[in-house]
Amino acid sequence: MPLPRSASALSPPGLLFAGLGLFLLVTPFMTLAANRIVAGEGLRAWALAGPGATGAGLAAIVAGLLFGAQNVRRRLRLGGAAIGLCGLFWLIVRGAPALLDGAGDYARVSPAAGFWALLMVFLLLMADALAQLSPGPLLRGGLLALGLAVLALLLGSGVLSDLSIAQEFASRKSAFVAATLRHLGLAFGSLAAAALIGFPLGILCHRKARLRRTVLPMLSFLQTIPSLAMFGIMIPILGWVGASVPGARTLGIAGIGFAPAFLALVLYSLLPVVGNTVAGLAAAPPAALEAARGMGMTVGQRLLRVELPLGLPVLLAGLRIVLVQNIGLAVIAGLIGGGGYGTFVFQGLNQTATDLILLGALPTVLLALVSAIVMDILVDLVRATPEARP
Amino acid sequence: MRIGTILRPALIVVLIALVLRPTWFAPVFAPFAPAGGPVIYDRASLLSLSLSHLTLVVLASAAATLVAVTLAILVTRPAGAAFRPLSRTITNMGQTFPPVAVLALAVPMLGFGAGPTLVALFLYGLLPIFENAMTGLSTLPPATIEAARGIGLNRWQRLIRVELPLALPVMLTGIRLSVVISLGTATIGSTVAARTLGEVIIAGLLTNNTAYVLQGGLIVGLFAVLIYDALVQLEARLISRTGG
Incomplete structure (x- = not known):
């Protein structure tokens, strides 16, 4: 991607998101707790699993933030939000089993503040990019259906079942x-x-x-x-x-x-x-x-x-x-x-x-x-x- | 409004009596209490609960007003224009978040007590104030702004002397909405161990004592209705003064 030169080539909200997102990357991304009630220990994104697994997720998040910060291709901002979301869930999906491995029978892993805040950042980036493109009602309906289908697939496939909230769900x-x-x-x-x-x-x-x-x-x-x-x-x-x-x-x-x-x-x-x-x-x-x-x-x-x-x-x-x-x-x-x-x-x-x-x-x-x-x-x-x- | 002139002082007197002399109402609430159970809530003074409830609401609303109006001013300046669509998205999406959910989600991050309640009240209170302040500041009559520029006021003077006073009634509507929501959410705050009047209602629900539920419900309800009414009066007075 050629670097944008003039100020108008950058999206001010996108820059805000990028700054915020990069800062949030160093906050605890997941929590590992010994059981259901005790407070857990926060782990940063790169400490979740091996470098091969976390590297891809981190790269996707950073790429998503950069795509969101430019203003030359507006569709790419939407794509950036999607790539960033993929990175977030990739880290969760790969991190949960890696953390649970050898951590004891009652151990619980859950997303921490960093994950939730980054999720918010990417959803807002997505909303901002969409507002810029101002799609018609039918297209918005289609996008909503697509988003819900992806969410249903993610929840239904069982890749998130290691998370503690999924365990609460399973027992209820x-x-x-x-x-x-x-x-x-x-x-x-x-x-x-x-x-x-x-x-x-x-x-x-x-x-x-x-x-x-x-x-x-x-x-x-x-x-x-x-x-x-x-x-x-x-x-x-x-x-x-x-x-x-x-x-x-x-x-x-x-x-x-x-x-x-x-x-x-x-x-x-x-x-x-x-x-x-x-x-x-x-x-x-x-x-x-x-x-x-x-x-x-x-x-x-x-x-x-x-x-x-x-x-x-x-x-x-x-x-x-x-x-x-x-x-x-x-x-x-x-x-x-x-x-x-x-x-x-x-x-x-x-x-x-x-x-x-x-x-x-x-x-x-x-x-x-x-x-x-x-x-x-x-x-x-x-x-x-x-x-x-x- | 003739009903108002009689009803308003009467409700104020009832509220004061309910808070300061709750035992007067024992015969009223007695039929709702379980047989042989307590009728009047006495685990804490209703006055101190009311004060801590109102303090939470005032603190959160004051902070929310300060931050939301500042943000609205920034976004309606030319330099902040790029953030306008985003801020509109945030207010639209944010207001779909249920206040209870905001409160519940604040607990894992901040623990129990007045802290999460205050944060939830502040965050949720921002949205209506910001939305109304933005509407107020962006729908001013262009002729007035032009006239202000014509008589040589600089940007800062225009903001302070013209734009903010003109937008004040709309902003007050936002503050009123936010205060009413905060009063309600603070009531639920007692489920996360904040000291508010909700405590009385929750205690009634937990012990199947409808007398407590009614007592707490009446006090909170009267506070909300009277505060709402006072703010409506204030707005009406401001509008008639600015000749809107």
């Missing part, structure tokens, strides 16, 4: 599946319920200014109540419903568990849904409404054929906020017996078992990120259609 496979289903049920179920209540309420609020002036401030106050308090306050309310309304208990409504968590999430979701429905419907240009009225459309027809289609991107943006927010908040359900990934997080915090915390926190973060990207793609897609179809 069925609990993990149950937690995943429960977490998804809480997040998507409350989204659906909030949409069922919120869309009609939003349409009513759009029509009646007086209703809007009472409902929206009330919902925003609801939104400010800290999640733990909200989940807690739901317990006596639903406990009372479960005890006094006939048939409620057979539906699974009780003071602790799924029901209070679900209700709390629905309450939190109402503001983004109702607020964005009102904003989306109000965004229809007066000329379009006038034209619809001139064509003799009734109020209902105007709503269905003009206001809703024009406001759809804003409505979907509201659902994006709700989904991402609820995936995060559903973690709190773990504290009130509601299940989900929060169970692992809080168990891990109680036992000071870092890997168990990660087993709960990492899937939550991944789920939230993927949902945000998918919803952004959907918003872009619906935003593009009304203009293409006059």
